Amino acid sequence: MPQITWEAPFxxxxxxxxxxxxxxxxxxxxxxxxxxxxxxxxxxxxxRALIRDIKAGKADHLL
Incomplete structure (x- = not known):
């Protein structure tokens, strides 16, 4: 597995x-x-595309 730099949990x-x-x-x-x-x-x-789409509300139906 490659060395992954993880962000803090969301x-x-x-x-x-x-x-x-x-x-x-x-x-x-x-x-x-x-x-x-x-x-x-x-x-x-x-x-980036996933995050942009989520911010644009394109995944709201999944919530």
């Missing part, structure tokens, strides 16, 4: 916490807090 209502991370190869990661050994990975641009 916790929503009900203590659903996740973490975002990056590596030196330009990959982005997202994992449930405490399960960083099993992250989802994609490019940094894909992670």
């Amino acid at each position: 916790c929503g209502e009900g203590n659903n916490c996740f973490r975002l991370g990056t590596d030196t190869d330009g990959n982005a990661y997202i994992a449930v807090n405490g399960q960083e050994d099993r992250p989802l990975t994609d490019s940094m641009e894909s992670l």
Whole structure:
């Protein structure tokens, strides 16, 4: 597994916490807090697009 630099956990209502991370190869990661050994990975641009879409309300129907 590559060396991942994790951000502090982000916790929503009900203590659903996740973490975002990056590596030196330009990959982005997202994992449930405490399960960083099993992250989802994609490019940094894909992670940026995901965050932009969430901020724009495109995932509100999932909440």
